Amino acid sequence: MKNLLTIAGSDCSGGAGIQADLKTFAAHGTFGMSVIVSVVAENTERVISICDMAPSTVADQIDAVFEDIAVDGVKIGMLSGTEQMRIVARKLKQYRPRGVVVDPVMLAKGGCALMQPEALRTLKEEILPLACVLTPNIPEAEAITGRNIITPEDRRAAAKLMFQMGAENILLKGGHLSGEAEDLLFDGGRFYTFTHKRIETKNTHGTGCTLSSAIAANLALGLSVPEAVREAKEYVTGAIEHALPIGKGHGPTNHFYFMKGIRG
Numbered sequence: 001m002k003n004l005l006t007i008a009g010s011d012c013s014g015g016a017g018i019q020a021d022l023k024t025f026a027a028h029g030t031f032g033m034s035v036i037v038s039v040v041a042e043n044t045e046r047v048i049s050i051c052d053m054a055p056s057t058v059a060d061q062i063d064a065v066f067e068d069i070a071v072d073g074v075k076i077g078m079l080s081g082t083e084q085m086r087i088v089a090r091k092l093k094q095y096r097p098r099g100v101v102v103d104p105v106m107l108a109k110g111g112c113a114l115m116q117p118e119a120l121r122t123l124k125e126e127i128l129p130l131a132c133v134l135t136p137n138i139p140e141a142e143a144i145t146g147r148n149i150i151t152p153e154d155r156r157a158a159a160k161l162m163f164q165m166g167a168e169n170i171l172l173k174g175g176h177l178s179g180e181a182e183d184l185l186f187d188g189g190r191f192y193t194f195t196h197k198r199i200e201t202k203n204t205h206g207t208g209c210t211l212s213s214a215i216a217a218n219l220a221l222g223l224s225v226p227e228a229v230r231e232a233k234e235y236v237t238g239a240i241e242h243a244l245p246i247g248k249g250h251g252p253t254n255h256f257y258f259m260k261g262i263r264g
């Protein structure tokens with residue numbers, strides 16, 4: 001059994017954040033653990049409030065996991081502010097886990113900021129270099145690189161820039177493109193594309209969380225980075241195809257669509 005850790009925010013409505021990560025880990029046959037950095041009161045329609053954990057509480061949770069259990073992979077999601085980023089960076093430098101996937105979460109679907117804009121610099125300087133795989137969507141990549149990303153050439157240039165900034169591999173996600181959902185991977189040497197036709201659905205709450213935690217699980221299970229991304233892309237595509245019409249807004253991805261009796 002591989003042990004996977006998510007360091008992220010809690011989505012009480014169960015579709016994104018820690019909850020999506022743990023469901024993804026379970027669906028991959030891995031043992032999921034969580035360090036809660038913020039408690040977000042949110043649902044499929046809106047974010048009501050965000051309560052950040054004290055940095056010492058974040059540090060204690062990370063110590064509790066690492067002093068006791070072998071960690072085979074880590075996914076980092078929502079880190080709301082500079083203090084939370086600094087403590088996570090310090091602790092991961094101390095414990096040096098392999099296969100860290102960083103999803104640089106900035107906005108919820110409805111547009112609410114999940115990362116304070118003034119923390120962008122710390123994200124770039126302290127969190128980004130920890131990434132074995134960095135998984136920005138297009139607006140996040142624009143914020144990180146300070147460049148507009150419109151053409152395919154812009155996407156390749158942005159991926160190269162984020163590689164130079166210290167991430168080992170960059171997966172620039174295409175959920176925000178028009179047309180096909182094409183994700184672009186850059187490993188410092190070559191580009192790979194992972195494409196699926198766009199699924200017509202409003203139920204896309206937690207797609208990014210699902211993808212990044214599936215990549216972390218696949219890496220821990222021994223796949224190479226391109227293989228881990230290819231399988232994670234298949235997983236998230238199935239989870240969107242069978243997404244659940246729960247709630248009044250963007251329904252959540254479905255992690256158990258292949259299991260008998262609980263098809264969405």
Ligand SMILES: Nc1ncnc2c1ncn2[C@@H]1O[C@H](COP(=O)(O)OP(=O)(O)OP(=O)(O)O)[C@@H](O)[C@H]1O
Binds near residue numbers: 107
């Ligand atoms: N409608 C869709 N049809 C098919 N694939 C999609 C669709 N929307 C998103 N994806 C895929 O889902 C994955 C997550 O991408 P996306 O760009 O939506 O992430 P995100 O914006 O970070 O998500 P989140 O809403 O969780 O923050 C990518 O592989 C993307 O190509």
Ligand SMILES: Cc1ncc(CO)c(N)n1
Binds near residue numbers: 018078105207
């Ligand atoms: C806690 C949390 N993390 C990430 C996202 C992005 O999907 C969200 N909506 N909520």
